[in-house]
Amino acid sequence: MxxxxxxxxxxxxxxxxxxxxxxxxxxxxxxxxxxxxxxxxxxxxxxxxxxxxxxxxxxxxxxxxxxxxxxxxxxxxxxxxxxxxxxxxxxxxxxxxxxxxxxxxxxxxVSRLESSSSEQPGKANGVAVSDDQIINSRGQKLFCKYWNKEKQSEDSQNQDYRGLVFVAHGLAEHCLFYKEVADLLINKGFYVFSHDHAGHGQSEGPRSHIDTFDHYVQDVFQHIDQVKEKFPEKTPVFIVGHSMGGAISVLSAMSRPQYFTGVVLIGPAIQASPGAISPIKIMAGKVLARIFPQMCIEKLKTKDLSRDPDAVKEYEDDKLVFHDGIKAKWGLELLRSFDVMKAGFAKVDWPFLVLHGDHDKMCAVEGSQTLYDEAQSKDKQIKIYKGFYHQIHKEPRDDRDTVLKDIVEWLDQRA
Known part of the structure; x- marks a missing residue:
């Protein structure tokens, strides 16, 4: 038998x-x-x-x-x-x-197919190999973006900035989607930078795969610490995160509560949608994550990203986006990060602004509300936009401008 x-x-x-x-x-x-x-x-x-x-x-x-x-x-x-x-x-x-x-x-x-990227050639871990790359602690080269370099001459590179802003992008996408946000913040005197998370965009690593969300967090601090060395010691540091990047931002701020001057969360993935994940699905996901960790188990519905068809088409046509869907291991690690964040909500005391669309079908708006309700922060704010989808910063023009204005004003007041 x-x-x-x-x-x-x-x-x-x-x-x-x-x-x-x-x-x-x-x-x-x-x-x-x-x-x-x-x-x-x-x-x-x-x-x-x-x-x-x-x-x-x-x-x-x-x-x-x-x-x-x-x-x-x-x-x-x-x-x-x-x-x-x-x-x-x-x-x-x-x-x-x-x-x-x-x-x-x-x-x-150049490297063996069956080896991890930790044995890739280059300088020591944690050292930038060029202006647009760093090597993380696991030996992966991460593509970095520094938007101020595009708008300023060499003579103005050393000007005084009101604060540093790191942008954490969402699952399957990449940092170049955030140029509009960056340009608005640069005009307000901020130094704005980002990188493609491991396995995303132009960075190395298996596509949209991670062994633990702690790796994302480690990469964020490594990158920010390297940039901070070029600026005065008391320069304010902010983090802006969307979707998965919102989860990374929350986990980062929870691990080092005094590090950020402020945290901005845009449709963050910090809680599972009510009733979306049954115990059977969780059990099946754990089995798949163990045996076939990189198997795609669910497709992202691009129509739920934004009400702006041009924004949806831009996403669908982008070759740097991973279009195959959510992988088993990544999904399991996201669920684990939900548990970590939920256990820490009541201890949150750092300043934050959380923004969410009430028609978001990808990340539960309930998670943003729970964070706001349970956090002990004296400086906290939540805005729920009626009828908005997941990428509230990519909604039709007038609505998009409202969200971007809210983000820029909040950071502007705290720099």
Whole structure:
């Protein structure tokens, strides 16, 4: 019976994991291998055999064969642009015409396909490798954006700024969506900067995947601390976060309560929508997150982003956006972050402004209200916009201007 179960259920899923999902990280492959290792050991007559012997007895490819096949499949997908991976970060490519129909060859690998990005070449962790990149503590290069450089000459780079503003973007998107917010704040005398979170936009890492939200928080503080070194010690520091970026902002402020002069939350993801997640879904999500952490389990409905069709189309057409949906492991880590934030709401004493649309179908407006109600902050404010969707800063022009004005005025009064 177990043999039939193995052939009908376990083995097909193993093939899916190896050929379709095709994990990039060695630790993910080890998890999958261990599933098959345990499963084959339970088959009658194979208990005392080694893993390789059990595979041969079942007529299955060996472990080494499957690993090489997996890497070759991934290599093919990368070279043919089937996977959204920058092949130039993995290989040094060269045009060639005398092979079997292939237009390029690999001169040398830059990093192993099955290794994590912690072994990538570059300077020491935490040191900027260029003006638009930093390397985080896990060895991933993060794309950074400093909007003031676009609007000012070299002679005005060292002017006095009223405050530093870090922008934390949401899931699947990237920091370049926040140029309008940045420009308005720059006009008020702020220094505005951001980065694409790991696995997003032009930063390295598996797309829209994270092992823990603590990694996002670590990257935020690393980046801000590096920028702060260039400014007077008492320069105010603010953080503005949207959606997932709102969760990152709250977690960051909770971990270092005296760090930020103020926190602005735009449609933050800080509480699950009431009734949206059943215990069965949570249990299933935990299983998938363990076995297939990068499996996409739910698509984002872009029509729920904004009432402005142009804003929705801009998002849908953007090639830096990850359009495949929410991944199992990321979803589980978001739920864990909800628990952390909920437990800390009553201890919040830092200044914040929370903004939310009451028609937001992606992030529960109840979470923003709960934060406001339970926080002990003396300087706290909440604004709920009637009829607004998730990206309230991307709504039709007049409504968008209202939200942006509220953000800029709140920061302006506290700088």
């Amino acid at each position: 177990f043999l039939n179960l193995y052939k009908s259920l376990i083995r097909p899923n193993m093939e899916y994991a190896s050929c379709i999902w095709n994990p990039m990280l060695l630790k993910d492959k080890i998890v999958i291998e261990n599933v098959q290792r345990r499963a084959t050991k339970r088959l009658n007559g194979l208990t005392n055999l080694s893993y390789e012997q059990r595979l041969r007895s079942l007529g299955l490819p060996s472990l080494e064969y499957r690993r090489k096949r997996s890497d070759l499949i991934q290599m093919f997908k990368i070279i043919n642009n089937i996977d959204k991976v920058d092949k130039d970060k993995l290989f040094t490519m060269s045009p060639i015409t005398f092979t079997r129909g292939h237009s390029k060859k690999i001169l040398k690998p």
